[in-house]
Amino acid sequence: MAVIPWYANEKVRALDARLIESGVSGLELMERVGRGIVDFILKQPLARSALILAGAGSNGGDGFVIARLLMERGWKVTVLLSHAASRSQGDAAVNLTRLGEMPVPVVESRDRDETALTELLNSHDLVVDALLGTGAAGAPRGETARLIAAVNRCRFGRHVLAVDVPSGAEGGEGVEAQWTCTAGGWKLPIATGHGAALAGETVLIPLDENAAPLLGVPDALELEERDVRNFLPRRRIDDHKGRRGGVLIVAGSKRYRGAALLAARGALRAGAGLAVLASVPEVLDVLAASLPEAIAEPLEDAAALERIMAKWRSRCSVLLIGSGLDRDSRARGLCRIGSQWDGPSLWDGDGLYWLGEDDIKPVRCCLTPHEGEAAALLGGRSPVRDRFEAAAALARQYGSVLLKGYRSLVAGLEQTPWIVPRGDRTLSVPGSGDVLSGACAALLAAGVPAEKALALGAWCHGVSGEALGRMQGQDGILAHEVADCLPAVLKELNGAC
Ligand SMILES: NC(=O)C1=CN([C@@H]2O[C@H](COP(=O)(O)OP(=O)(O)OC[C@H]3O[C@@H](n4cnc5c(N)ncnc54)[C@H](OP(=O)(O)O)[C@@H]3O)[C@@H](O)[C@H]2O)[C@@H](O)CC1
Ligand SMILES: Nc1ncnc2c1ncn2[C@@H]1O[C@H](COP(=O)(O)OP(=O)(O)O)[C@@H](O)[C@H]1O
Ligand SMILES: [K+]
Secondary structure (H helix, E strand, C coil): CCCEEEECHHHHHHHHHHHHHCCCCHHHHHHHHHHHHHHHHHCCCCCCEEEEEECCCHHHHHHHHHHHHHHHCCCEEEEEECCCHHHCCHHHHHHHHHHHCCCCCEEECCCCCHHHHHHHHHCCCEEEEECCCCCCCCCCCHHHHHHHHHHHHCCCCCEEEEECCCCCCCCCCCCCCCEEEEECCEEHHHCCHHHHHHHCEEEEECCCCCHHHHHCCCCEEECCHHHHHCCCCCCCCCCCHHHHCEEEEECCCCCCCHHHHHHHHHHHHCCCCEEEEEECHHHHHHHHHHCCCCEEEECCCHHHHHHHHHHHCCCCCEEEECCCCCCCHHHHHHHHHHCCCCCCEEECCHHHHHCCCCCCCCCCEEECCCHHHHHHHCCCCCCCCCHHHHHHHHHHHHEEEEECCCCEEEECCCCCCEEECCCCHHHCCCCHHHHHHHHHHHHHHCCCCHHHHHHHHHHHHHHHHHHHHHHHCCCCCCHHHHHHHHHHHHHHHHHCC
């Protein structure tokens, strides 16, 4: 299962410490990081000139090693310090001194204005970000922040490589790298969301051949296609629609009409045998024409939902609630009744807004929040800095969580979090999340266990988005097209079994 294990920064830092205890010096480790990164750089088609931006810590020290090794290979190299040279300490200071013995210009950034910085950046093909690594605390400050902004401003036509992690990976403006060469182990800050998007292509630079067991238990596992294939529902040639699984969808409002239709479409396109849509007349009026395969249940008020739930419980094993439900008292009443569903339920959109109220506490449910919804559920605490912690906190409170976004996360009560490495900006269109929740609900209804259903749904949704992006471009895809792509994605996955 899953070949890419991800580790918290502390575990990789502990690995460094253990290797040092075992007799490898810190200086040698820094040399190995620099050498590994230079080996990578030399394989790229670059114009042999590099500007190394170096911070005051050991990340900057790695940068000094890279500068020296590139210089030895005949590159034009300039080193730009974010700090006074005298602030570099320990192994970094040793490497800075070594650099002083070579004809490499080492300059401090603070007396250069924006024009001078731009000129310097534009006169090198490769920019190496060795400003902040795992020792970064909070969003970049001061001169470091100014340098990061300059790199991003000038990155078109340049190549940007981040050492270990992109500076700013844990919040604030960060370096937008083309490559990140990370040392010793895959690090959580670049596994998902903001940090992952900054990192670009991530390359592991091994520190030692005996390192793997020293890293201990991974903190997250990145799923691969062969993993998610094992999550597919068992289908048989003699399946009838009753065996495919049914979903009762409580969604839509006068104000938000499309979300409910997209959720139902997502469910049917992911293979549901039955999709019952309980909604307001304004939504159901268009259902017959836009999705005649779904069943319409008029939903005037909360009492009607009780009747509908009782009527369909034997044929719908899963309740999906929330997409476009709105945030008025009617929606609140529906969520209260919905929370009494005695089977698996999936909460999305406005359903998440009401979740957690005293009388809206479903026993064990699935959640599909984006970062904003997760922040609201966590009392305003933003999940951007630590998406893993946010997903774990929600899982402890509610059950199974899909924290959406770039490289979505799946967390449950008893498992190491999963990273779903599929999907791109093609999917950042209105209604895309509604399609996803419909698909996940259908997979749950087909008998796939909760976390696996969320991961498989996110995987298929992500691959659909990527495929559409490739064929038609990444901007301007409609959410229903993502739904309509799901059967082909499922076919591919099934075919690969
Ligand atoms: N033996 C090892 O461990 C090995 C480590 N290795 C490498 O070391 C890296 C870790 O090095 P590290 O621990 O020195 O921290 P690092 O990332 O350079 O940052 C510290 C500096 O940043 C500053 N600073 C902090 N936050 C800031 C902010 N928000 N905004 C602005 N400034 C901020 C902070 O300043 P201060 O807070 O002290 O004022 C300090 O000057 C690791 O990622 C890997 O690359 C490899 O060589 C392998 C061997
Ligand atoms: N840049 C991106 N990379 C990968 N996936 C993305 C990206 N932007 C959006 N998505 C995915 O698209 C979906 C958007 O959901 P959501 O924000 O709830 O949209 P809506 O509320 O309009 O339905 C999520 O599954 C999210 O993971
Ligand atoms: K860096």
